[in-house]
Amino acid sequence: MKRDSRLSSVLHALLHMAANDGPMTSEALAHCMHTNPVVVRRTMAGLREAGLVRSEKGHNGGWTIACDLSEVTLRDIHMALGEPAVFAMGNRNETPECLVEQAVNAALDDTFHEIxxxxxxxxxxxxxxxxxxxxxxxLAAYRQKMGNEQNAI
Amino acid sequence: MKRDSRLSSVLHALLHMAANDGPMTSEALAHCMHTNPVVVRRTMAGLREAGLVRSEKGHNGGWTIACDLSEVTLRDIHMALGEPAVFAMGNRNETPECLVEQAVNAALDDTFHEIxxxxxxxxxxxxxxxxxxxxxxxLAAYRQKMGNEQNAI
DNA sequence: TTTCATGTAACTTTACATATTACATGATGG
DNA sequence: CCATCATGTAATATGTAAAGTTACATGAAA
Incomplete structure (x- = not known):
């Protein structure tokens, strides 16, 4: 598995939640995503702290969306996840004395920052x-092609 | 350590080689970069295969630049390294049946590909x-500030 | 008060770059 | 010729961070 699929994971979860009335449990979300409820809770924790979702304990508990889908962007989600590293590459040494390495770092830092x-x-x-x-x-295309089964979600 | 500093490493090595007449051994480069000669050989292997550098065995052997510095870009270096993954993030599942996940993947793939x-x-x-x-x-700025020591490389 | 569900800490697993060890290959100088 | 220098590469170990797992505490609702 690639490293850090948290953004992908929570987007998947959010869209399932949006397509569902009522709360979805970590268990149900974990099942959609072929993972573990604990991973779901851990990953979604940031979104809860950012106020994008709500979680409730007990009977009929679970996760619900607490934001306007048309107002929230992937950038907000990325920030809610704690702004994890975007790039797989980086400088070998962040505080080099070597002037050569300083020049290399400066060029790469500029580039990566801009991108x-x-x-x-x-x-x-x-x-x-x-x-x-x-x-x-x-979903519409799928239903048109396949008939009207409901198992696409 | 951050992951994948190969680009940073080989740029550092290339600039040292450029600042040096005659070949530099893996040992010398490894010393500059605070690492191991084997790592240097392994990392530079791609550049050699791409014809950007040459390596010679035996006495007075080592690495030399085999290209015009004004003609070679970081993109060439990146390609010579085998085009390693740029992003630390990716899809959780590259071939999902779930239509929700397909929509998420499509959006992320588009975005990351464009960037x-x-x-x-x-x-x-x-x-x-x-x-x-x-x-x-x-280097000029350093010498002006510090006198004329040679130990900046 | 039992059951359901989240919250979280602690630990294990996995993936991958990096580091290390060991040994083969080949070039050069004496 | 051969000792030495240097690269080439396979095999293995280490470090790190996300993902997975286990265990248990907390709190809400039937």
């Missing part, structure tokens, strides 16, 4: 509502 | 010669 900014802008233009719409389109 | 293209364009505009010039500027 990360572009990524964040791109994320900032992608709302959860857009993802949900794309899913709806895929 | 990776921008990064490669940026890399393609950054030559080794530019890095070497920046190092030269830093």
């Amino acid at each position: 990360e900014t572009l990524l964040m802008e791109r994320f900032g233009r992608l709302t959860l509502a857009q993802l949900a719409e794309d899913f709806a389109r895929r | 990776e293209t921008l990064l490669m364009e940026r890399f393609g505009r950054l030559t080794l010669a530019q890095l070497a010039e920046d190092f030269a500027r830093r």
Whole structure:
């Protein structure tokens, strides 16, 4: 598995929650995502702290969306997850004395910083509502092709 | 240590080689980079295969630059290294049956692909010669400030 | 008061770059 | 020729961070 699929995971979870009335348990979400309820709780914790979702204990408890899907972007989700590292590459040594390495670091830092900014802008233009719409389109196409089964979710 | 500092490492090595007449041994490069000669050989192997550097065995052997620094860009280096993964994030499951996950993957794939293209364009505009010039500027500034010691490399 | 569900700490597993060890190959100088 | 230097590479170990697992505490609702 690739490293750090948290963004992918929570987006998947959020869209399932959006397609569902009422709360979804960590167990149910874990089942959708072929993982463990504890992983779900751990990963979703950041979104709860950011106020994007709510969690309730006890009977009929679970996770519910607490935001407007058209107002929340992937950038918000990324931030709620604690802004994990975007790039798999980095400097070998962040505080080199060697002037050669300082020049290399400066060039790479500039580049990666600039590109990360572009990524964040791109994320900032992608709302959860857009993802949900794309899913709806895929579901419609699937139903048209396959008949009317419900097992696409 | 952050993951995958190979690009940073080989750039550091190349600039040291550029600043040196005659071949540099893996041992010498490893000393500059605070690592092991075997790591140097392994990392530089891709550059050799791409024809960017040459290596010679025996007495007076070692690594030499085999390209025009003003013609080679970071993109060439990245490719010579085997185009390692750029992003630390990725999809949880690359071939999902779930339509929700397919929609999420499609959005993330598009985004990351677009941003990776921008990064490669940026890399393609950054030559080794530019890095070497920046190092030269830093060295001049250092000498002006510190006197004329030679130990900046 | 039992059951359901989350919250979280502690620990294990997995993946991957990096580090290390060991040994083969080949070039050069004497 | 051969001792030495240097690369080439396979095999193995280590470090790190996400993901997975186990265990148990907390709190809400039937």
